Amino acid sequence: MVGNTEPFIVAYQNSVSFLSQARAWLAAAMALLGCALLTACGGSGEAAGGGEVKTVTIASIAYPYQGKQVYNGVNGVVIEQGWLKEQLAKKGVDLVFTPVSTAVGGPLINEGFSGKRIDFASYGDFPAVIAVAGGVPLKIVAPVGQGQDVYIVVRKGLAARSIADLKGKRIALHRGRPWELPFSKLVDSSGLKLSDFKIVNINPSATPAALQSGSVDAAVLLSDGLLVEQKGIGRVIWSTKQASADWKMRAELFGRADFVDAHPDLTQLVVEAFVRAAAWASDEANKAEVIRRAARGALPEDIVAKDYAESGIAWRERFSPIFGPAVREHYRSVADYALERGLIRKKVDTGALLDERFVDKALKDLKLEQFWAREGGARK
Amino acid sequence: MMAGRHFPSGASVPRLRNLPVGAFAAPVLLLGAWQLACLTGLFPQQVLVPPSGVAKALADMAGSGELQRHVGDSLHRLLVGFAIGAVSGMIFGAALALSRLLDAALSPLFLTLWQVPVIAFVPLMVMFLGIDEPFKIAVVAIAAFFPMALATFDGIRGVPRNWFDVAKIYRLRLHQLVRRILLPATVPAVLTGLRISLTRAWVVLVAAELLAADSGIGQMMEMGRQLFQIDVVLAGVVVSGLIGFLLDRGARWVESRATRWRAA
DSSP states (O other), X not given: OHHHHHHHHHHXXXXXXXXXXXXXXXXXXXXXXXXXXXXXXXXXXHHHTTOOOOEEEEEEEEEXXXXXXXXXXXXXXXXXXXXXXXXXXXXTOEEEEEEEOTTTOHHHHHHHHHTTOOSEEEEEHHHHHHHHHTTOOEEEEEEOOSOBOOEEEEETTOOOOSGGGGTTSEEEOOTTSTTHHHHHHHHHHTTOOGGGSEEEOOOTTTHHHHHHTTSOSEEEESTHHHHHHHTTSXXXXXXXXXXXXXXXXOEEEEEEHHHHHHOXXXXXXXXXXXXXXXXXXXXXXXHHHHHHHHHTTTSOHHHHHHHHHTTTOOHHHHTOOOOOHHHHHHHHHHHHHHHHTTSSSSOOOHHHHBOOHHHHHHHHHTTOTTTSOOSTTOOO | OOHHHHOGGGGOOOOGGGOOTHHHHHHHHHHHHHXXXXXXXXXXXXTSOOHHHHHHHHHHHHHHTHXXXXXXXXXXXXXXXXXXXXHHHHHHHHHHHHOHHHHHHHHHHHHHHHTSOGXXXXXXXXXXXXXXXXXXXXXXXXXXXXXXXXXXXXXXXXXXXXXXXXXXXXXXXXXXXXXXIIHHXXXXXXXXXXXXXXXXXXXXXXXXXXXXXXXXXXXXXXXXXXXXXXXHHHHHHHHHHHHHHHHHHHXXXXXXXXXXXXXX
């Protein structure tokens, strides 16, 4: 195999002296290789040294707002409460939050995990399964919510009422992102195929403009789909609210498996901070504040309120960190489905993905064992 | 009447056959280091994909026809966009070189726009052209236009003044002037322009496909990134580099043939 590639790649690399673009590509390849090598050595050093950890890095989707990065959901509360930073500082460890824009999302986080540049990330189900299938072992150390709804929006002036009406139309779908799976399930259950549509792979930030200019006929989005509707650019024709509860996309707090195993004490602190933050957010008294924060920088408050109100999830359970049977079932279904559809190339062991011990201990330590509903789904 | 004297860049002939063995050392070393790094097992194979893994990804994609589809789409865009961009660039460059008035009126704007990366025009182009084929063809056309216009301009301006005087004495008509003096005298410069704009257009096309497309070699790499299939990304690097290399080699070959014909 190697013998076959050699002349091929030698020829390619030879072009360097002639072509500036080949030089650029080579530089990129070398940078990739260099990074991989560096981090490989760095990573092994850390493991062999028994864990001289200087920083704990958590990545999360964030939005720029008034010149600052505002972090999504429970992450923002963790930062605001400051408890985790204090606790880690006592151990001489720095806490770093890495903002990731929604335009890039999961793929960037996966690259960070594989390069061991981040230790935890709260992000979506599908990209995480992609990472695990791609050889980057992760663990769910805490759920951060009960799922988010996915919307299909059609551009203004298009008469489509259902997915079947969109056959042959151009649909904006950012590939490899969590909302691809509910869309794919809908396509399947309607007896259609992905190839029945012209899928345009653009990120959610670019999507409203594409809808407005008519470059795409429809788009698959999260709650930003409601914003598109409110602005009069499009109309929601379907959402996961119309499907069974497990169609919603989920996000959790994922940890890099080797970090979690090497540093259970630090992981425990991180998880406890998220459970504390979830308990605060789940308090009905803080509801208005939570919605205000969730809206800040990304969406108008009434959009968030509408999205939350119609989700069928009780306020108390919205940010529940409980590992109900629904979590396990969801990841099994995500992994099986992605494999079946050829979106991932290796089977993912969902049993190894869930690591419940940290949440269990945090609930016990914080005396919150009875705070959230235990049974799966926790529906209203 | 050696054109090479006036257009040094046009006189460059393929040098690959003269390359010393040493030129192969760096790529071979890199390849060896790459394979070695993979063999240490410090990183999972999916993350640090070995050269053999990239070859396998290429073979798999070629087997399923996916690779051919992406390459075909990209090359089609390149061909159409390049034809439009190169021809209009040639006409524009010639007009600028032959008319002092046009030169004075348009040169500053032209030279300013030439400094702007084509990718910077992407949002504007998406607004006006959408994200389908016209957009990608326009990206290629713009990328090809500027180097072509500049090369043609330089080529014509490089023709000695007294040749025009001779043409005047012989009372050559415009088409005769073009065919018998301008065309032969500017061929090397124009061919160099064609080669530069061709390879430049290819780079810009791949970059534009990374941003917005439903097919093509750039989109293949972007999808690979989004689905964390690094072997597909690297396969795209190899294929686009190779295609760029072959385009350049092909253009150089044409260039050297044409220059030989001129010299004879």
